[in-house]
Amino acid sequence: MSQPTQLAALAGQAGTRFILALFVDLNGKPCAKLVPVEAVDELAAEGVGFAGYAVGAMGQEPKDPDLVAIPDPASFTPIPFVKEGLALVHCDPHVNGKPWPFAPRNILKVLIARAGDAGFEPWVGAEVEYFLVKHAADGALVPADDADTAPQPCYDARSVTRMYDHLASVSTAINQLGWGNYANDHEDGSGQFEQNFKYAEALTTCDRVVTLRYLLNVMAAERDMIATFMPKPFADKTGSGLHLHLSLTSGGVAAFPAPSTEDDRRLDLSATACSFIAGILEHACAIQAVIGPTVNSYKRTGAVATTSGASWAPRFPTYGGNDRTHYIRVPDNNRIELRGGDGSANPYLAVAVALAAGLDGIKRCADPGDVGSGPTREGLPATLLHAIERLETDDVVTGALDAAIEPDSGIPSVAAYFADLKRAEFWDWHSAVSPWEHTHYLTAF
Template sequence: MASTDLVDLARDTDTTFILALFVDLRGKPCAKLVPIEAVEQLATEGVGFAGYAVGAIGQEPKDPDLMAMPDPASFTPVPFVKEGLALVHCDPHVLGAPWPYAPRNILKSLVARATAAGYEPWVGAEVEYFLLTRDPDGTLATADSADTAARPCYDARGVTRMYDHLTTISSAMNQLGWSNYANDHEDGNGQFEQNFQFADALTTADRVITLRYLLSMIAAERGMIATFMPKPFGDRTGSGLHLHLSLTAGGAALFPGDAASDGHGLGLSPVAYSFVAGILEHACALQAVIAPTVNSYKRTGALTTASGASWAPRQPTYGGNDRTHYIRVPDDQRIELRGGDGSANPYLAIAAALGAGLDGITRQLDPGPIGAVADGGRPLPPTLLHAVDELAADDVVAGVLDAVGEGVAAYFGDLKREEFFAYHGTVSPWEVEQYLTAF
């Protein structure tokens, strides 16, 4: 779209203010609030940010401004948050060039790579989250105090008690044209999921960021905290960000095959099996991107939860309609990558998954027997530190992060090592309980 389209979109929707938004490598949403009177300047020049102040975006205090250039195709009115408010996703540039450390730029580069190879990537995302409150002493509590069932998943009463919140979000998604098709209580007390239709890779990543913003703001208006933290409670199921991935070429689906002759019996094509094999081969490095926090490994490391299952993979395996696998194949149209969690940056997660899958296609890899553990039988990394070491040793996944410019993968790895050692240097209540009088 031409830059003038943003001006027309804003005026046609009675917008009075626009959030010009992008995220850093950690997924933090950053924005400036631009009045409608300055929309033409936003459309043509972008809006400037001191990059070092943004956070994890690869800048020092001495560096030139990041200029956030709006993508009119992502323009999203959000009057259900504030009347007259809209947001637009932006691509950070520095000195006129796309900034290599900007996650949206990285995903756009991977989509371009896929397109050049003849593939159109499509992605669906399942956003899981908890609705909580914080007691005066700082303790987290389930926002719905009656949500105490031992097996709360799909509980009709739990959904109904949160009717106002869930229907507000559902109506917002449908008003935006996302086609919300289900809203449910998930496996943990206070945990929910609200689904929307799949779209092209970039649009889905934008929508995940937008939905997190909507959930956070609308929950806050009701005195609640919407958290995407992977594992806020040790005894409850963690929150995933499951990605449903598929490829087309010229609009024709590439994943369906012949179940009678494919050798694995899941009805997928050779292209689809190679895509699966690529993700499995790079799974350990991929975890550093799709499960990028210390807390992530409390989710994938859980043996069970109060409800009886963790619903998180521990090994890089694939199978049919079986939720215990790293890659689930629910039908012949798509695969579901289940290793990611709520802390994942959707731009980086989708880009890394695509990069791994495309590598499998290029090398014509085979995923092996259903249920077999990939990569010599190694389990998924037990901690963030292990995952970051895997990332550093994997040229394919690291190459995804470096898709726009060199140094991003190393920078990301350093950030995550610092995060791990900051956590490791903190004395926890568990340590006090175990060791205070043990010797």
């Protein structure tokens, strides 16, 4: 079945009236046009055009030609629980007929292909943590649930019950989509929640993270709440992570468990898994610029403690068993959990750089060091600026961001563009005068 016929058939089966043709920029901003089903054939065959500079962080200037979003029918997602007759399809931006290398989904697709060239198929599970908040009468940001004030609210049954309508509607939506929601819980901060779904192929999971963020935003707004993925919206509360569970298969066989013939094994992991871990740990400081891409991110990883007693965020690139204090947790011998990422991370870029680093470790047969430690004793970057400096000197991570650039295309480095973007973000924040400065300096001298 051709792509136009396939997309039209899917829309017809779902009773779709309008399709959101959606993609994200480098910052993870969801961008879309609303396409009537009467134009589905044109959408599938020709895509839909966007002024790239107006989109945001997509490597374009006002003079550049259109970004043309080409839909991927495999990602077609009916969302009638948002609006009757509405569906969503993830798209791959193109310019002049070629995949645009600044598009995060295009970057990840290249890294998945590279993993395939190395003999592996990557699988990903994602934990999407978020806060439900509102503005109080005085304008202050507070948890949406006025009664959610306990110092240790994690897993509190009463808090979950008070948010039953929201959590149940999101859970029902996830299950209607076939993602397999298996738990919904109150996390460690007041107003913080997590709703889990089953793992899948890397691209599928990243599409689902983007879709879920969109759904959480619009469904929370219907109840006059704000769903935020900001890493650290409250200074005294736990931050929100985007924890990634990563695994590889090879020819359909799991590559991470140690075979029974392998004597020297750590945590019952194969040599492949150990080298994959080592690669991520060795490149962790550069990876942080991508999986912790905001100024606010470093208030999460830099936190010592919160009102609950723990930050649940790693400070050093180490690995361990079923131990949530490490950068990489190994809950079992089938997967690893990368815990350094936060809610502001672009899922496509986060998985792309983790894959690149892990594959580099496998290529070099890298050693992760002893369990409970890692190949390096340095701490994670203290600020976004420090992380960007590490990114710029790491050929593996910058190479991952530049992965979709064709040789001799004349297209500039995505990694350099991303670094400049984030450096400017840091200095914009640094230049702002905060209430903290008024409190400490206004009458101090």
